[in-house]
Every structure is written in C-alpha cells, then in structure tokens.
Amino acid sequence: MQTESKMWRRYLMWFAHEHIDFRHAEMQSIISLLNIPVRYVEKPCVQKPYCIVEMPTEDCVRKIASRSVLLKNCIELWARANTVSQLHVNLKNSLKNSTGSWVNGEKDKDGVSNTCLCPKELIELSCPLKKSFKIEVETFCKHYSMKEKVSKIETFSYLPFEGPVKLKNPDVTLAYLEFYGVDPNDVPDEPYDVFFGKWIADGQRDLIQVHSLKKRQFIGNTSMDAQLAIIMANQAQVKLGDMVLDPFVGSGSLLVAAAHFGAYVWGSDIDYMMLHARTRPTRVGQKIRTKEESIRGNMRQYGTESRYLDVVVSDFSLHNWRSDLKFDAIITDPPYGVREPTEKIGIERENYTLSEEHMANHVPSKVEYGLGHIYSDLLNFAATHLEMGRRLVCWYPLVREEYQESQLPSHPCLKLVANSEQVLSKLAARRLLTYEKILDDVPNMPVDPNAGVHNFREKYFTMGETTRRERKEKRAEEVAAYLARKLESTRYDLT
Known part of the structure; x- marks a missing residue:
C-alpha cells in the first residue's frame, strides 16, 4: 500500500440514470466554468451511474452540485469495495489509519483498488458527542424493504457515533450505497460495488x-x-x-x-x-x-x-x-x-416584381x-x-x-x-x-x-413509412399463419 502525499478529499458523484451520454459533458462544462481542480480516481464509465473524484475542499463539491441537473447527490467517500464484507473491513481499518491521508491498495486491470483506507480524521470530524445523525440506504437496480434497510444500517454499529439518531434534518447524514449493475433483467445476488460515506450535497434534480x-x-x-x-x-x-x-x-x-x-x-x-x-x-x-x-x-x-x-x-x-x-x-x-x-x-419564381399597390x-x-x-x-x-x-x-x-x-x-x-x-x-x-x-x-x-x-426530413418520413409497412406485412403474415393453423386443425377434427 502507498500513502497519498497531499490530502485531497475523495468524493462519490452519484448520477441519475437518464441522459447517460450527457453526464460527462455536463460535468466537464461545469468544472471548467467554475475553474475547479479535479482528479479522477477512476476513469468515468457510461455503464456506471457514478464516478469517484478528488477535490481540495468540500466547497468545490457544493458548487458543482449547485449547477448540475444530472447529478443526484455527492458523498464524501469513506470506504468502497466490491463486496459488503470487504467494505466493513476497509471501514474498520480506516478507523486505525492515522497517516492523515488516503492509503491505496493495489489496483486491478480497470484501475480500481478494493482496499482503499480513508484517514480516520474524516470520520472523527463527523462524530462529536452532540451531533445527531442518520444513515440512508440506497440501491441501484434493486429494491429493499424498510426492514431490510434497517438490517443493513445496524451492521454499522461499530462506527464511533455517540450523538442521537435523528431521522429529520440531522446534523450528519451518512449514506450506504449498493450498485447491482444497469440491467434490471439480470440482477446479481450480490452487488458489484458498495460505498459508504457522508452526504455533502444534492444536485439540482428539483429544477x-x-x-x-x-x-x-x-x-x-x-x-x-x-x-x-x-x-x-x-x-x-x-x-x-x-x-x-x-x-x-x-x-x-x-x-x-x-x-x-x-x-x-x-x-x-x-x-x-x-x-x-x-x-x-x-x-x-x-x-x-x-x-x-x-x-x-x-x-x-x-x-x-x-x-x-x-x-x-x-x-x-x-x-x-x-x-x-x-x-x-x-x-x-x-x-x-x-x-x-x-x-x-x-420566392420560387425568378425575376418576380411586386407591384407598388401591394x-x-x-x-x-x-x-x-x-x-x-x-x-x-x-x-x-x-x-x-x-x-x-x-x-x-x-x-x-x-x-x-x-x-x-x-x-x-x-x-x-x-x-x-x-x-x-x-x-x-x-x-x-x-x-x-x-x-x-x-x-x-x-x-x-x-x-x-x-x-x-x-435530406433528413425526407429520410425520416421514408423510414417511418418503411417501418409501418414492415409492421403491417409482419402482422399479415402472423394472421395468415394463424388462419392456416386453424384450418388445419378443423380438417383434423373432421377426419
């Protein structure tokens, strides 16, 4: 493992699952407009509704969130892993990381490390005795009942939060997120990625x-x-x-x-x-x-x-x-x-002259x-x-x-x-x-x-006519096949 030389905070940018092809373009435009320094921990991927970045201050994240309509929310990342058990191991080890910086494990072929440890100061700053808190559970491509969500929340009982739990307007909101891929017809039993951290800001979805x-x-x-x-x-x-x-x-x-x-x-x-x-x-x-x-x-x-x-x-x-x-x-x-x-x-007519009376x-x-x-x-x-x-x-x-x-x-x-x-x-x-x-x-x-x-207009309507004709022909073939089967069945009954 190696330690970051300079401490930049790490953030999970979680996007809404629509207009996927526009995410990176909107984000880059906002970053350039606001002149915010950003380092991508992982290369953005259109198949994932998130990206992980590093920025020098929390204020930078809030500025981006104040503009983006495709951004759902921003989380200060404390732990990430590709299994739930590894996430808890990483989070517990982060409570022992007194280096003041992120400690990165070895990366796989996709440039993703499964054993990154955040500095314990990040967690401790959010854990004063009098600060109220709550933990929210969010999943992508899978639904949990309230009972299942509560069960997930209780697995984080080892975190050093001593303040009261407050479900409405708490001082600190923590977020636990599970990513099950983007295909609702092929949802795995276990998540591909899991994340935990502190909520920072929501995007402008309300607009x-x-x-x-x-x-x-x-x-x-x-x-x-x-x-x-x-x-x-x-x-x-x-x-x-x-x-x-x-x-x-x-x-x-x-x-x-x-x-x-x-x-x-x-x-x-x-x-x-x-x-x-x-x-x-x-x-x-x-x-x-x-x-x-x-x-x-x-x-x-x-x-x-x-x-x-x-x-x-x-x-x-x-x-x-x-x-x-x-x-x-x-x-x-x-x-x-x-x-x-x-x-x-x-005018389509050549050499046309308008009379003075008109x-x-x-x-x-x-x-x-x-x-x-x-x-x-x-x-x-x-x-x-x-x-x-x-x-x-x-x-x-x-x-x-x-x-x-x-x-x-x-x-x-x-x-x-x-x-x-x-x-x-x-x-x-x-x-x-x-x-x-x-x-x-x-x-x-x-x-x-x-x-x-x-000729886009001509092509557009030509394609529409072709598609309608193909649908009619297909429907006619299906009806003809159905009638042929019906006729064959009738002949069989008569014999």
Missing part, C-alpha cells in the same frame, strides 16, 4: 419539476424538455450577467433555462404567430390561448422577467444583428422540418431553408458573434446508421468540445453539439455538400 412544461404558461409543439434545456445552459457555461441568444427561439424554453442561471436573454424566430402566442394551443382540450401566454409571461412566472431583453421576428438567413455585437453564448434547437417547417424569406400590406413569401444551409449559417454566425472562448450549443438531427463524426458541421473558428446522443427512435437520433470559439477573423465557410443532415 426538473420546477421548470416542467406541464406547469409552464406558454408552450408550443417543439418546446424543449426542461431537463435538456438546463443541460444545454450548463454546457454553454451560462453564468450571471452573460448575454445569451437563441436564434430559433420558438416558445423560449432555452431562454428560461439561461435566465435561471442569471443570463440576459435574446431570441429571434421567423414565426410571427409563435412569437406573439397566436398559434393553436398545444395542450389537450385548450381551445384558445390566454392573455398571459407569451415568452415574457414564462419569464414572469419564474421570476426572471428582469433578465428578458426581447424577442424579434427575424429570418436567420438574413439576420440584421450588428456586425460588432457579441454574445456570451448561443443555445438553440434549429427546426428539422419534421414537426416545424424549415423556412426562410424568398407593397404596403405585403407579407413576404417563404421558401425551404435547407438544414445544410441552416447549420452553415449558424456556425458562421457563431464564429462572428461569439466572444472568444465562449460556446455555441445546438441540436443536430441524423439517421443513426449513417452517423459519422467527420460529417458533423465544422468551422475553423470553432472547436467541437462535446458531442452527446439522444436516441429518438430505432432509426433516428439527434446529437447535442457544443462548440467553443478558439479563433477570430476567419471568413464564412460554404455549405458542406457531404453533411449528413441533408
């Missing part, structure tokens, strides 16, 4: 309900899920006083998330009816929209109206922003042409705005209007079997720093792309003719 679309005044057909909107704001590293733009704002879900973290928010969209809340209501049973329904109304609902700058009706392909205007972040979900059309101002009340016609052109314009806009070192976060739709990272939108001024997949169906997905501005003064890049996003 999911606070910002839920079910409770929001104004929503549309494509309003972004509250949790995903907060993840986007975190990956854009939105902070107090930033100016944030959503150029395809829709009903403003992304502005709500950005304003929550203290940003001043702008939005633009070509859809006049949506920006003025005059579209058909989305909620079932609602006939007309109320006067309170608007993007400003949403801001007022969440107490962030003072951070709402405005939204403007604008064609992004012909935007009218000043060339020297800079934003701290751009977060957006461009239309894909599936539930909302991809449109820009234009000029005053003319409403410009629209033409298709190809996805390839949308993303080309978006990256060129970000390269010009982002502050140096700041971020563009956007969704990118694709056919899963055609995905190639080399076909993702790119620009010399922008570096792709995160790329996470959200599966939409068996055949389609979208990826959350995070770009960081690294260069300035590079001319606009043309549309990439090889971009995988071309």
Whole structure:
C-alpha cells in the first residue's frame, strides 16, 4: 500500500440514470466554468451511474452540485469495495489509519483498488458527542424493504457515533450505497460495488419539476424538455450577467433555462404567430390561448422577467444583428422540418416584381431553408458573434446508421468540445453539439455538400413509412399463419 502525499478529499458523484451520454459533458462544462481542480480516481464509465473524484475542499463539491441537473447527490467517500464484507473491513481499518491521508491498495486491470483506507480524521470530524445523525440506504437496480434497510444500517454499529439518531434534518447524514449493475433483467445476488460515506450535497434534480412544461404558461409543439434545456445552459457555461441568444427561439424554453442561471436573454424566430402566442394551443382540450401566454409571461412566472431583453421576428438567413455585437453564448434547437417547417424569406419564381399597390400590406413569401444551409449559417454566425472562448450549443438531427463524426458541421473558428446522443427512435437520433470559439477573423465557410443532415426530413418520413409497412406485412403474415393453423386443425377434427 502507498500513502497519498497531499490530502485531497475523495468524493462519490452519484448520477441519475437518464441522459447517460450527457453526464460527462455536463460535468466537464461545469468544472471548467467554475475553474475547479479535479482528479479522477477512476476513469468515468457510461455503464456506471457514478464516478469517484478528488477535490481540495468540500466547497468545490457544493458548487458543482449547485449547477448540475444530472447529478443526484455527492458523498464524501469513506470506504468502497466490491463486496459488503470487504467494505466493513476497509471501514474498520480506516478507523486505525492515522497517516492523515488516503492509503491505496493495489489496483486491478480497470484501475480500481478494493482496499482503499480513508484517514480516520474524516470520520472523527463527523462524530462529536452532540451531533445527531442518520444513515440512508440506497440501491441501484434493486429494491429493499424498510426492514431490510434497517438490517443493513445496524451492521454499522461499530462506527464511533455517540450523538442521537435523528431521522429529520440531522446534523450528519451518512449514506450506504449498493450498485447491482444497469440491467434490471439480470440482477446479481450480490452487488458489484458498495460505498459508504457522508452526504455533502444534492444536485439540482428539483429544477426538473420546477421548470416542467406541464406547469409552464406558454408552450408550443417543439418546446424543449426542461431537463435538456438546463443541460444545454450548463454546457454553454451560462453564468450571471452573460448575454445569451437563441436564434430559433420558438416558445423560449432555452431562454428560461439561461435566465435561471442569471443570463440576459435574446431570441429571434421567423414565426410571427409563435412569437406573439397566436398559434393553436398545444395542450389537450385548450381551445384558445390566454392573455398571459407569451415568452415574457414564462419569464414572469419564474421570476426572471428582469433578465428578458426581447424577442424579434427575424429570418436567420438574413439576420440584421450588428456586425460588432457579441454574445456570451448561443443555445438553440434549429427546426428539422419534421414537426416545424424549415423556412426562410424568398420566392420560387425568378425575376418576380411586386407591384407598388401591394407593397404596403405585403407579407413576404417563404421558401425551404435547407438544414445544410441552416447549420452553415449558424456556425458562421457563431464564429462572428461569439466572444472568444465562449460556446455555441445546438441540436443536430441524423439517421443513426449513417452517423459519422467527420460529417458533423465544422468551422475553423470553432472547436467541437462535446458531442452527446439522444436516441429518438430505432432509426433516428439527434446529437447535442457544443462548440467553443478558439479563433477570430476567419471568413464564412460554404455549405458542406457531404453533411449528413441533408435530406433528413425526407429520410425520416421514408423510414417511418418503411417501418409501418414492415409492421403491417409482419402482422399479415402472423394472421395468415394463424388462419392456416386453424384450418388445419378443423380438417383434423373432421377426419
């Protein structure tokens, strides 16, 4: 065994089991934003709902937890093992570890040590005579009854806690966690990993309900899920006083998330009816929209109206922003042409001239705005209007079997720093792309003719028709086979 030369506290970061592919990207964005020094004890793994890190102070952990929506809670780790018996051995030996540092055992091929001993000072600091405490039991992929949980808790009777047990608002909350893998159909008899330590902080999971679309005044057909909107704001590293733009704002879900973290928010969209809340209501049973329904109304609902700058009706392909205007972040979900059309101002007829008598009340016609052109314009806009070192976060739709990272939108001024997949169906997905501005003064890049996003709408509906046809054919074959068996059975009975 070897002793750590410098004492950093060790923490278990326990995540919620959803949006798995986004965990590391959100965590790294928050760590970078807050400039927190972190050492990974074990390499993060998407198959595990946790990671073990070391940080210099408890305050660092609390800062991360104050931002992350995918983080469930943070535990100051006292012991970990791959068997329950070994966990108790490690915890008892930790009570004898007077080195003032972690003592690490030999690591296996995955870089995991099963015999790490925390310094006894960590435990003793939480054990004053007058401090109340409780122990919570949490399992992943397995359920325990209350009686079984109490039985687990009683096995820790050797810990030097002399204060009273207090189940509500104790001074110290201890946590015992068991990990049984991620497959609910193949749960082992014994856990793969077990942990014990002191609870430090919870993540921001409560924000999911606070910002839920079910409770929001104004929503549309494509309003972004509250949790995903907060993840986007975190990956854009939105902070107090930033100016944030959503150029395809829709009903403003992304502005709500950005304003929550203290940003001043702008939005633009070509859809006049949506920006003025005059579209058909989305909620079932609602006939007309109320006067309170608007993007400003949403801001007022969440107490962030003072951070709402405005939204403007604008064609992004012909935007009218000043060339020297800079934003701290751009977060957006461009239309894909599936539930909302991809449109820009234009006419399909060549050499068309509008007569003067129709000029005053003319409403410009629209033409298709190809996805390839949308993303080309978006990256060129970000390269010009982002502050140096700041971020563009956007969704990118694709056919899963055609995905190639080399076909993702790119620009010399922008570096792709995160790329996470959200599966939409068996055949389609979208990826959350995070770009960081690294260069300035590079001319606009043309549309990439090889971009995988071309013809996404056509492919999406073609795949849907193919899938429905396959289901009908399969159903017809099953019915035919059933009738054939029935007929054969009838003939047998007659003979």
